[in-house]
Amino acid sequence: MTTTVGLLHPGAMGAAVGAVLTARGIPASWLPAGRGPATRRRAEDAGLTEAEDLAGCDVILSICPPAAALDVARSVAGFTGVYLDANAISPEHAKEIERILDGATVADGGIVGPPPRKTGTTRLYLSGPDTAVAQLESLFAGTHLRPVALGGAVGRASALKLAFAAYNKLTFALAAQSHALAERHGVGGELRELAADVLPHTPLGAPGGITSAGRRAWRWEGEMAEIAEACADAGLSPALVAAAGELFGRWREHRDDDGATLDDLLQALVTPPE
CATH class of the missing domain: 3.40.50.720 (NAD(P)-binding Rossmann-like Domain)
Structure with a gap:
């Protein structure tokens, strides 16, 4: 049947x-x-x-x-x-x-x-x-x-998913923050060259992945809230994950925006939406 x-x-x-x-x-x-x-x-x-x-x-x-x-x-x-x-x-x-x-x-x-x-x-x-x-x-x-x-x-599969997602998606938040900081001080090009040489297979060294992440971050913001809650329930600090959720929230205006560039996303981090 x-x-x-x-x-x-x-x-x-x-x-x-x-x-x-x-x-x-x-x-x-x-x-x-x-x-x-x-x-x-x-x-x-x-x-x-x-x-x-x-x-x-x-x-x-x-x-x-x-x-x-x-x-x-x-x-x-x-x-x-x-x-x-x-x-x-x-x-x-x-x-x-x-x-x-x-x-x-x-x-x-x-x-x-x-x-x-x-x-x-x-x-x-x-x-x-x-x-x-x-x-x-x-x-x-x-x-x-x-x-x-x-x-x-029930709950074990969700825990594994969130534990993996915490690491995987936080790397994009950290890479975006790093590139935005470098751009703010006029050394963005230098950071890109350094990261591409030293960490080529990471979001920091291959920032094109940040662009793709930015278009999907409207989903990731809610996911970070779930991970933060899971961390708190496990006796872990939710602060790091909550901060990543706040960062992803600054990309809401670029939801599914195929035209969004890396520069657009980095600028959104420097000047949060009102």
Whole structure:
């Protein structure tokens, strides 16, 4: 019997995950109500089917900005199938979703890597009830999105995702701050030459990555808030991560702006938006 999947909501990552499923013949639906033309275009390109609700689905995947994860879960309260929250949220928020959807079997997921469009780039870490994890592993086995079962309770996959993201994304914040400081004192070119020679494979030495990060930072700001909360819950200082979130917040005006340059982003750090 074919598993039916519902997807909430097809952003860049969600649509790519949906395409992984439809490519292997697994029906996947989405809810167009209240969504804009860009979302519709992504859904169509991914082969997703429009639906009025997802009540009849066997599995629902939630892939959305972290700040929306709880509201997205509440929007399908009463669902009784397998619900995968695959968002960059704190372990405590993952457990809260488990409480919100007390009639469903909730699994915790952490996607690490870019949208899965080729093999070997992206992993889906899974924790939670064994039956749900096994079903999700089966859905994605052999696809561009590699499932990895961690075992253990809801919250473990989220913790791993956030621990990795803390390091990975803080490096972009640190590199951006360093380049902005150098530019402010007229030694930007010298820093670029030095970093390219000494640290060529880092965001400091290859600042083109900062430009790409700046366009996505509207999502990263919320992710930093989740990481800060997870740090505080673990008895760690949230200050470093909270500061990175504040830095990413200065790039809100460049959300998905393909025309944003490195100079634009560095200037936004020096002069925060009002």
